[in-house]
Amino acid sequence: MSSAVADTTRYSWGGDEHIFVEMAESMSLPAHIKSMAITTSLRKNRPDGILEICPANASYQVRYNPDVIEPRALLAQLKEIEKQVGDATEFSLSTRILEIPVLYQDPWTTETLMRFRDRHQDPESTDIEYAARINGLSGVDEFIEVHSRSPWFTSMVGFVTGLPFMFQMVPQERQLVVPKYLRPRTDTPKQTVGHGGCFGCVYSVRGAGGYQMFGITPSPIYDSTLSMPDFDDFMVYFRPGDIVKFTPIDRDRYDDYVKEVEAGRYTIRARQVEFHPRRYLEDTDEFNARLLEVLDAD
Template sequence: MRRSGESRYSWGGDEHLVVQFAEAMSLEVNFTAMAVSKILNDDRLPGIVDICPANASLLIRFDPDVAAPAAVEARVRAAEEQVAGAPARSVETRIFEVPVWYDDPFTNETGSRFRDRHQRPEGNDLEFAAVENDMDSVQAFIDAHSGSPWITSMVGFVAGLPFMFQMVPQERQLELPKYLRPRTDTPALTIGHGGCFACIYSVRGAGGYQMFGVTPVPIFDPEQRLADFNDFMVFFRPGDIVKFRSIDNAEYDAIRAEVEAGAYRYRQRPVTFDLDRLLADPDGYNAELLGALYGS
């Protein structure tokens, strides 16, 4: 188990404390960032303005007129020690489904406009992904992408954009380089991939991740029209567990109609994420999580 002495604590101006738990992302390190964040959130320490967990780090913004920097650092270090010394590594979270129209015309058209920035000018990003991951077909890659759950390691970059880490052993994780040069356009709600991370582009804009498809469901709703956004305009939270589900054109259109009518609800369930159980038996534990989502 890692101890707080291995982490790097540094200051960003007068109002920010940055904790780098490790140089590389892993499920264990990301769990530490999430667990420490939860402890600090539950504490409601006066003067803490914002707590932002990331892949392998944590950013705390505080008001130095209310909370002394030394006191903030001491509380964060204590929370890290508490996580490191816990007999079980688990957090309360949720699992939900994200429908995806893979190999859709929107990302394919966009990709075709930027092939001069891509490693493989011929074909599309899904075909490149299959080749790079030694798979014999695009469908095999889609099956691997949608077959196991992903954990949300952080949310940010643009409003509501989640980064997700595949919950499988490292040798089975899907990996891909980003575009050689970023695009100046990416359709909103594109399912992207760069390195070992999946993401969903919350809004239209520039981007460099490989594009696999689009989801018909919003993840950022400033008007909070849908019931799933009653609490906040951003749907994803760090620690969320995501299951992608492949859909076709007809189902994409049907879900979009539900969204436009304000009637769509995410399929989701509360779950306890147990890191040690995942590490001990990834396939068995993932099957249990999916059973909780789909009622089996």
């Protein structure tokens, strides 16, 4: 990890029950991994009085009971954990790699984005055409190839219930970057695959939104009824640390998946993996290739 991450850590109080820790002002995968390493260590050696531990994109927050743990003692403990974690390259995470099929340029997000061109930077093109152009790509086909070629790391889940925020697992200079709409839409189809800034996402439910829309997935990621196979004990599918592979599909394949969803048989393909920051940073492309092979293993 970059030493700049460690040098910019800022601790602040949130009322009488919270400590907020900002690892870096700019959001990056190294800053997030350091946040995750610290909060994982805190969970493993959780002192009495810690009520909640919440990692985010480049920060984390701890809620505590001041009647049980002295606030400044907790602050000192957090700083000590940060010192022990260092640059977090020795951190490892047992997590999942997931395959999320995507129908790019689908009719539903296309119809929606055309209704809101007056809120977009480029009213004369679609979202994916605009994203390809400003990222210096030859067109939509190359954009889809770049978007789906590398895995994505889930840094946090929220804002809208069940919505994952994801960093593209490539060197920062190769990340796809696309600004949000100039003004948010009042409608976004459920399970839209979107992008804002450096973050990819999947909209868990239908509603307002400002991220660019590239396609749609048949994979349900939120089920308040807990009736589908992937939702035995919790209504939200994604977890921080999940690694995602977007796989392009055609309309026929999309329709087949939807039939499986409606019949209650659909499950997201997932495998257990170990994420090692040091190996990832030493050779990102090689690490990603090995990671994606896990999905194809029996």
